[in-house]
Amino acid sequence: MRYPALFGGTLMDFKSSPFMYAVGSAIVVFVLAQSTFFLVRAVKRGKELGISGEKMKNAAVQSALFSIAPAISIVATVVVLSGALGVVLPWIRLTVIGAIQYETSSAQSALNAMGNSAGLASAVTDPTQFTTVAWVMTVGSIMPLIILPFVLKKLQKGIGKAMNKNKLWADLMSAAAFIGIIIAFVGRAILGTGDKELDIIGDGAGVLSITGLLGSVGFMLLFTLLVKKKPKLQKFESFAMPLSMFLGMGLVLLVNHFLPAQYLIEWRY
Amino acid sequence: MKSYFDKTHTWGRIWTVAALIIFLLVPVAFSIHLNAWPKAEYFLKGLASVAIIFYPTAFIEVVSYAPLLGAAGTYMSFVTGNIANLKLPCTMSALETSGYSVSSEEGEVISTIAVAVSAMVTTIIIALGVLLMSVTGVIQKITSPSSPLYPAFQQILPCLFGAIGAVYFYKYWKITLAPLAVILALLAFNGGMQVGILIPVSVIVALVATHLMYKKGVFGKEEPAGETHE
Numbered sequence: 001m002r003y004p005a006l007f008g009g010t011l012m013d014f015k016s017s018p019f020m021y022a023v024g025s026a027i028v029v030f031v032l033a034q035s036t037f038f039l040v041r042a043v044k045r046g047k048e049l050g051i052s053g054e055k056m057k058n059a060a061v062q063s064a065l066f067s068i069a070p071a072i073s074i075v076a077t078v079v080v081l082s083g084a085l086g087v088v089l090p091w092i093r094l095t096v097i098g099a100i101q102y103e104t105s106s107a108q109s110a111l112n113a114m115g116n117s118a119g120l121a122s123a124v125t126d127p128t129q130f131t132t133v134a135w136v137m138t139v140g141s142i143m144p145l146i147i148l149p150f151v152l153k154k155l156q157k158g159i160g161k162a163m164n165k166n167k168l169w170a171d172l173m174s175a176a177a178f179i180g181i182i183i184a185f186v187g188r189a190i191l192g193t194g195d196k197e198l199d200i201i202g203d204g205a206g207v208l209s210i211t212g213l214l215g216s217v218g219f220m221l222l223f224t225l226l227v228k229k230k231p232k233l234q235k236f237e238s239f240a241m242p243l244s245m246f247l248g249m250g251l252v253l254l255v256n257h258f259l260p261a262q263y264l265i266e267w268r269y
Numbered sequence: 270m271k272s273y274f275d276k277t278h279t280w281g282r283i284w285t286v287a288a289l290i291i292f293l294l295v296p297v298a299f300s301i302h303l304n305a306w307p308k309a310e311y312f313l314k315g316l317a318s319v320a321i322i323f324y325p326t327a328f329i330e331v332v333s334y335a336p337l338l339g340a341a342g343t344y345m346s347f348v349t350g351n352i353a354n355l356k357l358p359c360t361m362s363a364l365e366t367s368g369y370s371v372s373s374e375e376g377e378v379i380s381t382i383a384v385a386v387s388a389m390v391t392t393i394i395i396a397l398g399v400l401l402m403s404v405t406g407v408i409q410k411i412t413s414p415s416s417p418l419y420p421a422f423q424q425i426l427p428c429l430f431g432a433i434g435a436v437y438f439y440k441y442w443k444i445t446l447a448p449l450a451v452i453l454a455l456l457a458f459n460g461g462m463q464v465g466i467l468i469p470v471s472v473i474v475a476l477v478a479t480h481l482m483y484k485k486g487v488f489g490k491e492e493p494a495g496e497t498h499e
Binding site: 067245 | 289323340399
């Protein structure tokens with residue numbers, strides 16, 4: 001099944017037909033509708049509780065700024081998967097539930113099950129193989145949506161009760177849980193190895209990962225200090241974290257550009 | 270009358286079930302449109318090898334992330350995914366800046382705003398990226414290994430978690446030590462361990478160590494600095 005060119009003058013195959021794009025767009029509309037629904041509800045409730053408009057706006061702006069760079073890297077994942085699966089399926093999968101490690105391993109596993117040993121390394125041309133991949137990726141990822149309606153309310157009530165009993169303990173425990181998550185990523189930046197099969201330069205721990213990590217930590221601490229010293233700057237506080245991330249990325253580019261190649265060591269490749 | 274929390278759970282459940290049905294309709298639609306249904310044998314074989322990891326992980330993720338994301342934030346996050354690298358950092362930084370605790374109703378409002386905005390921005394950027402990709406190929410150029418920006422994209426996670434972690438490491442350095450030591454020891458032994466395995470280990474070590482230090486009076490009886498800077 002071939003379709004005439006829609007974009008860019010290239011012939012599209014069944015994986016990127018107008019129908020596929022229509023399905024992808026429907027998913028986008030659903031996600032936006034859900035987010036808008038909860039956002040409007042929260043803002044209304046925030047006003048009732050007397051939370052200042054500025055605080056709510058700051059939360060929104062900060063969150064939007066924080067989302068830009070990771071979202072672009074998600075698009076990069078769509079690019080990577082599109083070679084084998086076309087654009088639409090990776091687009092849908094990474095818009096909902098998706099995360100790179102799940103999506104690639106699901107797709108790879110489905111293709112291998114059908115005896116396709118090339119897996120994601122070559123374009124899937126058989127519609128049945130394609131739908132099998134779509135089914136495995138979808139069914140493989142939906143478990144949280146089955147669990148949530150049953151457990152979340154009870155789980156949060158239990159946590160709420162424990163939290164209300166002792167505020168200091170509760171604050172420490174929630175800080176500990178979050179620090180635990182951050183440390184997993186920090187640890188990989190210090191000692192994690194890259195993908196052995198793909199052998200990509202720069203995906204293991206080394207000078208660049210440490211530059212990014214320490215650079216963004218340094219910029220953030222600097223901004224925190226500045227805000228403490230000059231209370232006038234407080235209104236810019238919500239920009240400090242996303243800005244530190246971008247500056248950290250900028251520093252990586254500078255170091256990568258100016259440091260002679262022999263010093264760009266990757267000690268865990 | 271139902272409280273805000275109760276209503277949030279009711280709406281959260283409705284949206285989650287709707288999401289489940291709609292997501293399952295995607296492969297159904299593809300199969301009908303292409304008139305190509307998978308063979309049960311291949312589907313089950315492919316599913317089995319990922320389900321054995323993903324299904325138990327789903328339980329761990331729900332239990333680990335739910336306390337930090339708030340009610341509506343959790344429902345939305347699990348529909349849109351990318352929790353550890355997007356929804357959680359957005360929520361934690363928004364709560365940190367606002368000064369509210371996630372267990373308070375004000376914290377619930379702020380976390381909901383953070384997750385909803387993050388989901389919207391991400392969804393729109395991905396959709397625009399797909400459009401740009403189809404029309405011009407510019408995204409492929411920016412993110413390809415030959416792009417001058419490529420090294421920065423490779424280091425997004427250290428930069429993202431460095432920026433968010435900085436304030437936490439500074440304020441709670443005592444909490445940071447134990448999980449950092451354990452994770453570095455694990456990675457020294459096997460550097461290929463992915464965050465999916467490291468996160469539960471690190472969180473459990475952090476929680477247990479913090480609880481023990483709390484019992485020993487390491488944190489005193491005062492509230493930790495910074496948690497009430499409203």
